[in-house]
Amino acid sequence: MVQHFIRSLIDADLAAGRHTTVVTRFPPEPNGYLHIGHAKSVCLNFGLARDYQGRCNLRFDDTNPEKESTEYADAIQEDVRWLGFQWDGEVKWASDYFQALYAYAEELIEKGLAYVDDLSPEEMRAYRGTLTEPGRDSPWRDRSVEENLDLFRRMRAGEFPDGAKTLRARIDMASPNINLRDPVIYRIKRAHHIRTGDAWVIYPMYDYTHCISDALEGITHSLCTLEFEDHRPLYDWVLDHISIDCHPQQIEFSRLELHYTVTSKRKLNQLVTQGFVSGWDDPRMPTIHGMRRRGYTPEGIREFARRIGVSKSENVVDMGVLEACIREDLEAKAPRVMAVIRPLKVTLTNFEAGVTANRSAGFHPNHPEFGEREVPISREIWIEQDDFAIDPPEGWQRLTPGGEVRLRYSYVIRCDEVVRDAAGRVVELRCSIDHDTLGQNPKGRKVKGVIHWVAAEHALAAEVRLYDRLFTDPEPDGHKDRDFLEFLNPHSLETVQAWVEPALRDALPELRYQFERLGYFCADRCEHQPGSRLVFNRTVMLKDSWASGSEAPKGPHMDQQRGR
RNA sequence: UGGGGAGUCGCCAAGUUGGUUAAGGCACCGGAUUUUGAUUCCGGCAUGCGUAGGUUCGAAUCCUACCUCCCCAGCCA
Numbered sequence: 024m025v026q027h028f029i030r031s032l033i034d035a036d037l038a039a040g041r042h043t044t045v046v047t048r049f050p051p052e053p054n055g056y057l058h059i060g061h062a063k064s065v066c067l068n069f070g071l072a073r074d075y076q077g078r079c080n081l082r083f084d085d086t087n088p089e090k091e092s093t094e095y096a097d098a099i100q101e102d103v104r105w106l107g108f109q110w111d112g113e114v115k116w117a118s119d120y121f122q123a124l125y126a127y128a129e130e131l132i133e134k135g136l137a138y139v140d141d142l143s144p145e146e147m148r149a150y151r152g153t154l155t156e157p158g159r160d161s162p163w164r165d166r167s168v169e170e171n172l173d174l175f176r177r178m179r180a181g182e183f184p185d186g187a188k189t190l191r192a193r194i195d196m197a198s199p200n201i202n203l204r205d206p207v208i209y210r211i212k213r214a215h216h217i218r219t220g221d222a223w224v225i226y227p228m229y230d231y232t233h234c235i236s237d238a239l240e241g242i243t244h245s246l247c248t249l250e251f252e253d254h255r256p257l258y259d260w261v262l263d264h265i266s267i268d269c270h271p272q273q274i275e276f277s278r279l280e281l282h283y284t285v286t287s288k289r290k291l292n293q294l295v296t297q298g299f300v301s302g303w304d305d306p307r308m309p310t311i312h313g314m315r316r317r318g319y320t321p322e323g324i325r326e327f328a329r330r331i332g333v334s335k336s337e338n339v340v341d342m343g344v345l346e347a348c349i350r351e352d353l354e355a356k357a358p359r360v361m362a363v364i365r366p367l368k369v370t371l372t373n374f375e376a377g378v379t380a381n382r383s384a385g386f387h388p389n390h391p392e393f394g395e396r397e398v399p400i401s402r403e404i405w406i407e408q409d410d411f412a413i414d415p416p417e418g419w420q421r422l423t424p425g426g427e428v429r430l431r432y433s434y435v436i437r438c439d440e441v442v443r444d445a446a447g448r449v450v451e452l453r454c455s456i457d458h459d460t461l462g463q464n465p466k467g468r469k470v471k472g473v474i475h476w477v478a479a480e481h482a483l484a485a486e487v488r489l490y491d492r493l494f495t496d497p498e499p500d501g502h503k504d505r506d507f508l509e510f511l512n513p514h515s516l517e518t519v520q521a522w523v524e525p526a527l528r529d530a531l532p533e534l535r536y537q538f539e540r541l542g543y544f545c546a547d548r549c550e551h552q553p554g555s556r557l558v559f560n561r562t563v564m565l566k567d568s569w570a571s572g573s574e575a576p577k578g579p580h581m582d583q584q585r586g587r
Numbered sequence: 588u589g590g591g592g593a594g595u596c597g598c599c600a601a602g603u604u605g606g607u608u609a610a611g612g613c614a615c616c617g618g619a620u621u622u623u624g625a626u627u628c629c630g631g632c633a634u635g636c637g638u639a640g641g642u643u644c645g646a647a648u649c650c651u652a653c654c655u656c657c658c659c660a661g662c663c664a
Contacts, residue, residue, distance in 0.1 A: 155589045199590040210662035341598045344613045369638040539623045
């Protein structure tokens with residue numbers, strides 16, 4: 024368990040007897056899919072409840088029917104469960120409290136603490152003042168309680184058009200905190216709500232709704248992001264002025280930013296609607312749906328949330344941290360198989376034609392309990408194009424003309440002849456096997472290099488999708504004068520036809536494998552069909568101390584754009 | 588120029604009732620093992636805690652001033 028300031032606050036509350044348990048909530052608005060930033064919040068809220076043996080609610084903040092949909096609400100529930108968490112009791116909805124919220128509003132009116140305002144949006148802005156100048160009281164601020172009550176009831180009854188009136192808290196138009204300058208708490212909006220349908224034409228605002236919802240659920244610690252810090256006085260004001268005996272503590276922490284991506288629902292939505300990605304679940308998206316489809320694991324994401332910590336300082340976390348968590352999890356769990364994604368034909372000249380030999384290979388070098396499968400070999404095999412070099416750089420351990428290399432789980436071969444096409448491209452290698460090297464090292468010499476391969480005759484065709492970061496800039500939305508779309512990486516997806524070993528024939532969707540020396544891959548949960556159409560998504564590459572070294576030639580684009 | 592926050596290694600982040608050599612992770616750099624240049628294993632990596640002063644036997648931790656960055660003027664959340 025990692026200590027952070029929120030735990031310290033909770034520990035102090037528990038020690039002082041202010042609370043005997045911890046009740047948190049994860050309160051998304053169903054207006055988009057969850058992303059990695061939400062995952063941090065999910066892990067924080069549900070994790071705290073678990074660690075302190077308390078409870079955590081899932082509550083939808085569904086107070087703006089114009090933007091919300093059941094598709095989003097369903098996807099969010101699926102994501103929270105997939106991440107490995109279970110909310111306390113039934114799913115909660117802010118709309119469950121509309122009637123109670125309405126009653127509390129009447130209470131505020133009766134106390135002279137809320138009034139119906141006729142100002143138009145433009146007028147209200149003008150009356151609000153600026154950051155440095157106080158606002159002015161609305162001419163409607165001093166209506167009588169009776170008139171306010173009557174007007175508010177008629178608002179609810181649908182007697183006024185959308186936007187004609189609002190209900191405002193009567194606080195202080197001169198407050199240096201703009202959120203306290205008589206904030207609107209109800210607006211008239213004739214929109215069909217995903218749960219209450221057309222039952223209401225007035226909807227409560229976030230600040231008013233959230234604190235009361237928290238209190239009604241007995242939340243002890245209400246965690247939110249830094250931008251709501253200014254709203255805390257309003258959160259407290261509402262609860263201090265209505266008849267409710269629960270007053271949760273709002274605690275703010277900084278949101279998560281990740282290098283080379285964006286975590287803004289608006290921008291993610293833009294990527295989807297403008298077709299820059301295939302959908303919310305595109306494996307390049309930092310959404311939970313996208314990461315899942317890419318092959319990221321719940322355990323890996325949870326570990327990531329643990330490692331990045333919780334604080335109040337702005338932060339942009341390296342993608343490498345997330346990738347390290349995913350690799351670490353997959354390293355222990357993913358069976359190893361071989362696949363060739365950029366094939367180069369190799370003929371084993373001293374291997375008898377028409378003969379197939381099988382050799383058993385373990386699914387995991389450190390976990391014999393994963394079992395083994397038969398790996399067939401025959402006269403023609405595929406190897407990776409970049410495992411061969413005509414003119415190798417210093418330190419090269421792979422195949423060269425006249426050089427030797429070990430075929431993983433199989434023989435040592437020597438490249439005797441390089442076959443080129445008319446354009447001079449290498450199209451085939453003719454190699455000979457050292458028959459004495461099966462399961463043993465050759466005598467009198469060392470063969471350092473080991474490469475992966477598949478038998479051409481037995482290989483299965485597969486579509487492999489190689490994903491790279493979605494943006495070329497570490498902070499695509501961090502440039503004031505440039506649009507984030509300018510930094511889209513044109514090479515973020517490359518689809519190749521690959522050959523995989525027969526053991527993958529009936530792999531189920533969402534199963535994850537390590538393709539040896541290439542990376543971790545996941546059978547696509549949408550398009551992969553066992554036994555017929557094989558589709559694998561590259562989850563993350565293996566660490567590659569050769570490619571990152573100075574001797575290795577760099578790819579044409581970014582370091583991550585290497586084929587392997 | 589109003590209010591609210593934040594500044595500890597390239598990226599995160601402990602530490603903040605002042606007390607030995609400023610945790611840990613990612614990244615990076617060495618080296619060992621290895622039929623994945625993977626994994627694993629060893630070792631290295633802030634005389635420094637936004638800056639400048641001050642208090643103190645002693646300060647990242649206290650005081651003063653200053654600097655930089657972020658958020659707020661939706662009938663969004």
